[in-house]
């Protein structure tokens with residue numbers, strides 16, 4: 151069963167082609183990593199999948215349904231959860247309330263029905279001590295945790311994570327990897343954009359490389375990491 | 390799992406008791422109070438309600454409207470139309486005010502929601518002005534100069550005779566008592582409705598949309614629907630208040646009923662001084678405003694200028710208003726909406 155399929159998707163911002171004829175599909179339960187240099191169009195790809203922006207051409211299919219033009223809200227309800235690279239918390243709500251809103255609306259349930267889940271997610275993401283703190287007063291690290299937690303709270307079948315490991319200590323990074331592995335183990339399909347390659351490669355089964363908006367490689371992580379293009383892009387990086 | 394979720398605080402429990410007591414006192418007050426006190430309280434209650442409603446759309450919903458006078462005006466005129474054209478009793482005709490404001494809010498939201506930030510504000514103001522100009526063409530309701538409620542209509546408003554007999558008042562004073570009770574009912578209903586809304590799931594959605602529209606949609610919140618809901622509800626209630634105000638004054642003109650100063654500028658002043666985005670804010674704000682109005686209103690434009698400066702100073706130095714200052718010092722919330730998680734254990 152294919153969870154997500156992109157067919158010849160393109161997007162330009164003015165003269166800048168940010169997504170160039172991208173096609174790939176993700177089977178249910180897979181963890182796919184996306185790597186590529188800054189400005190390659192990785193986050194834009196997420197925005198296209200979630201419906202935060204619409205493509206100029208091509209088609210996006212979610213769980214067998216064409217969602218190319220559907221609003222972001224509908225896709226969340228179909229099971230797409232996402233984190234933002236630059237955290238976008240609801241600043242006037244507490245961490246707990248951020249999750250409550252996401253869970254109640256993402257899963258279309260009453261607050262009381264999702265409260266326990268939200269507590270469990272706060273615990274998993276190490277935010278429980280800050281449950282009652284306004285999100286606007288959280289540190290950058292905690293805001294990033296909240297991004298992951300809020301995406302999880304929507305009850306996703308497909309989880310899109312955009313650079314959530316940057317700036318973590320080794321211990322924190324391991325905890326994060328364990329959390330994501332836990333979700334993966336429960337059958338959640340994951341697409342993870344990440345520059346911290348050792349964290350990424352300890353989770354994903356498949357890697358996609360994006361450069362100038364084009365897919366320049368997709369396949370087994372070992373094969374991809376060994377390819378010349380990737381080594382050129384990541385030369386001197388933590389491969 | 391050993392945890393629980395609560396919005397209640399000790400202060401809010403006490404506030405609940407005090408609120409019930411105040412409402413009870415408010416209800417029986419006309420038995421002792423002077424006519425001028427009843428009139429002052431009518432003014433305070435109606436301004437409070439308008440400020441709560443503006444606070445709902447601007448403070449909680451992030452939609453800064455400066456066109457609320459459109460709903461006051463259209464509500465008042467609809468009530469007049471019901472009385473003068475169709476011979477309705479003024480009190481049930483207040484409901485027409487709510488309907489008219491609701492109907493006006495639909496095209497207004499349709500246009501204004503396409504505008505962002507300052508353009509939204511200007512858009513609402515422009516629509517209010519256009520509505521005023523159109524209403525001023527309505528010759529049977531006095532055109533540009535306005536008209537009064539006919540004496541026959543004001544003479545036998547339902548309930549007035551009973552009130553007059555009950556308290557031994559003349560008809561005019563009894564009318565004020567009736568208007569005051571209706572204002573009290575509207576103020577309490579508005580506060581209770583907004584409070585219930587904020588504590589419901591929709592309250593979370595409203596806060597999410599205000600804080601970050603894009604992220605709200607990304608967690609499944611129908612941002613447009615929430616905005617429509619709140620805007621229409623606030624407009625309808627504002628229309629009811631407008632109609633009630635003009636039942637009490639019994640005389641209307643387009644300039645007064647669609648006055649941006651009276652129904653929007655003062656209302657924003659009340660919310661800003663008291664504290665935007667908190668239910669306690671307008672309550673404190675309206676008392677400050679009433680004090681200033683009583684003391685200085687005779688100074689005319691100097692007074693308006695001073696109010697404006699005071700509002701700007703508040704926005705610069707205490708952006709969350711007087712109640713914000715109190716809340717920061719003491720942590721007190723009379724109408725808390727925050728869902729606090731208690732007793733959840735780590736690990």
Ligand SMILES: Nc1ncnc2c1ncn2[C@@H]1O[C@H](COP(=O)(O)OP(=O)(O)OP(=O)(O)O)[C@@H](O)[C@H]1O
Nearest residue numbers: 163166168186187188189190191192193194195235
């Ligand atoms: N809304 C937008 N309007 C105009 N240009 C945009 C917009 N969003 C992204 N871009 C541009 O598109 C290009 C790709 O951006 P994108 O954020 O997708 O890259 P990325 O691969 O996620 O980069 P990074 O690793 O830095 O996060 C960049 O040059 C960016 O400036």
Ligand SMILES: [Mg+2]
Nearest residue numbers: 192193194235
């Ligand atoms: Mg990016």
